[in-house]
Amino acid sequence: MxxxxxxxxxxxxxxxxxxxxxxxxxxxxDVDEPDSNPTAVHNEDCDLCVVGGGFTGLWTAIIAKQRDANRDVVLIEAHEIGSGASSRNGGFMDYSLTHGIANAQERFPGEVEILEQLGRENIAEIEKVIREYKIDCxxxxxxxxxxxxxxxxxxxxxxxxxxxxxxxxxxxxxxxxxxxxxxxxxxxxxxxxxxxxxxxxxxxDPARLAWGLKRVAQTLGVRIYEDTRAADISETKSGIEIKTALAKIQAQNVALATNTFKPLLRKMNKYIxxxxxxxxxxxxxxxxxxxxxxxxxxxxxxxxxxxxxxxxxxxxxxxxxxxxxxxxxxxxxxxxxxxxxxxxxxxxxxxxxxxxxxxxxxxxxxxxxxxxxxCSRYSVFWGTHHKNRVAYAIGYTGLGVAASRFGGEVMLDLLAENSTRATRTEFVQTKPRAFPPEPFRFIGIQATRWSLDYEDRTGKRNIWLRLLDRLGLGFDS
Missing domain, CATH: 3.30.9.10 (D-Amino Acid Oxidase, subunit A, domain 2)
Structure with missing residues (x-):
């Protein structure tokens, strides 16, 4: 039978x-997924080129235009807008910039209150844009x-x-x-x-939020190209050049918002x-x-x-x-x-x-x-390169639906060399500890997963987790 x-x-x-x-x-x-934008097939010049069409890239482009409507902003995405982690998460929008209050207290004890305030302001700004532009998400x-x-x-x-x-x-x-x-x-x-x-x-609904932010960005005048993968980044006499398969984009500044995808700056690899x-x-x-x-x-x-x-x-x-x-x-x-x-x-x-x-x-x-x-501190971090013409925000560790807006905002401040409440914090000015190279990275992560499972069963942190605590490394969330 x-x-x-x-x-x-x-x-x-x-x-x-x-x-x-x-x-x-x-x-x-979802039947309401928007049509794709064209691929960049001609060379472009702009004030700001945003690489990556997830939440961080979209917010960076939107805030740049909100600050200066005349700023020429181009955003390029390797696939479709929001097709990466931005549309594949659980849709939890948490105010915390630091992956929770306990992590903030452990790593930035002198900045808990300001980071709490910045986090509340950030989610309020997100809600304001959603309501102002009637984003159905x-x-x-x-x-x-x-x-x-x-x-x-x-x-x-x-x-x-x-x-x-x-x-x-x-x-x-x-x-x-x-x-x-x-x-x-x-x-x-x-x-x-x-x-x-x-x-x-x-x-x-994270996909609908990404699609709504795409509409907002284009309404503000951002030029968006999809199926346009950034292959290389280099410094030129007049700025920064991004090479794609069919075009070159010349920009005064570049904001990298590539999440887990292979970064254009190799030095970012060791942190993620x-x-x-x-x-x-x-x-x-x-x-x-x-x-x-x-x-x-x-x-x-x-x-x-x-x-x-x-x-x-x-x-x-x-x-x-x-x-x-x-x-x-x-x-x-x-x-x-x-x-x-x-x-x-x-x-x-x-x-x-x-x-x-x-x-x-x-x-x-x-x-x-x-x-x-x-990343090893479980929250977004930033950096600049090419004489402060390029900035990046990365490392959200699964809590980036809201923090991505803050990530983009800080990138713009770093590029402009603005001194703000955020950029003056240790949270923004420091980076996490780098992960070791392979095979030690793989061995260490597997040992950590086993140890965390042990702690979940017994309530005890073993010698490996205590060592990671002292080094500021590990996965505890």
Whole structure:
């Protein structure tokens, strides 16, 4: 008898749930995707050339035109606008520029208040542009809950309570949720508490946000070329030249916003490790299924383990569920084939049904993967080159949907040599520690992943993690 005709055993349901899913980002499965722009086929001259059409590049171009409407700005993108990490993430827009308050306190203890203020101002400016230009990106500012659960030891919960106290003292609208209060918000047998920060974050459809920012940039007069890969950068007597396959772009200044993709400046390579993250999205939930989960306030959620999950509702009441399994490939490999990893999707599916057993029978419609531009301080950093004519912002480590605007703004200030609250900070003026060369990079990252898993199971940081703490290296988020 054909086995497919038999009902699946309960132990296999998590596999059946992903069997028919499209291996394609849910956000890009949209009939409203805009038409592509032409490729650059003729030489161009401009004041500013932005390389990269993700969030950082788009915001850089927009802010440049907002500051000076007469500035001639060209943006080039190797593929389509927003086709990289900007449209393949979970759509979490967090105010933090430093990947959380704990990371800010550890690395920039004297600048926590100013970085908090800059982060709040940054997300407010994003919301202003979304509303002013009527960008249809399902923007929901419902806050986020960091969830304490049975996935991790109890001491993680105590650390989360410390974060609650810090955020409260900094004036944030935060609520501590005990087990009952947490389950009143979102129902799960594994949830034991949570920190609900009501004013720090929003949810968006990231692809629609990128497409909306493309429209805004063009409305302001930015010339955008797609399918135009930057192949080389060099200094000339009159400025900086960007070579593409068919054209040369001569610019007074260049802003590099290339995320995990091979940087034009080789020295950037040592600071970045491309780590692949994987994600699932369910089919739309029925009214009864939604009722079984609760989630009336539609917050974004993430658990607080080192190997953490992030999850949220979409506008059409699907659940996006991703994270946990961060994969680094030897030599920093990046390839389209690496975006597919069935074993990661299967593990995520199993963990999903452990978290939400009441959704047994739900299937996933989409699953995908994408690289994250990870650096050793877990937050964006900057640099300049070619006598301050070229600037870059990179290293968001998975939290760049909002911080990318700040990254672009600071790049412009560095190019103009503006002294601002931001550029005067150690946060902007310093870089993370570089990763070691291969094979030590690969060995170190694998040792770190094993050690973080050990800490998630025991609550103890082993000698390897303690060494990384002293060196300012590692992955702890």
């Amino acid at each position: 054909d086995r497919s005709a038999n009902p699946p055993r309960s132990s296999e349901r998590y596999l059946d749930a992903i069997a028919d899913a499209d291996t394609f980002p849910y956000w890009l499965d 399902d923007f929901e500012r419902n806050g986020a809950i960091e969830v304490a659960s049975t996935w991790h030891p109890e001491n993680y919960t105590e650390e989360l309570k410390e974060d609650y106290s810090i955020l409260r003292d900094l004036g944030h609208d935060v609520v501590w949720l005990d087990r009952d209060a947490m389950n009143a918000e979102v129902h799960s047998p594994v949830f034991t508490g949570g920190l609900w920060a009501k004013d720090t974050s929003a949810l968006v 490790a491309p780590v692949y993250d994987y994600c699932l999205v369910t089919e739309p939930l029925t009214a009864q299924q939604i009722e079984s989960v609760g989630w009336r306030n539609r917050q974004g959620l993430a658990d607080v383990s080192n190997q953490f999950h992030y999850f949220r509702l979409t506008a059409d009441n699907r659940i996006l569920w991703g994270g946990y399994d961060a994969i680094y490939y030897f030599g920093g490999q990046m390839d389209k084939e690496l975006e597919s990893r069935p074993e990661s999707w299967a593990m995520l599916s199993s963990q999903f049904f452990t978290t939400f057993p009441q959704l047994d029978g739900v299937k996933f419609s989409h699953m995908w993967g994408a690289p994250i531009d990870t």
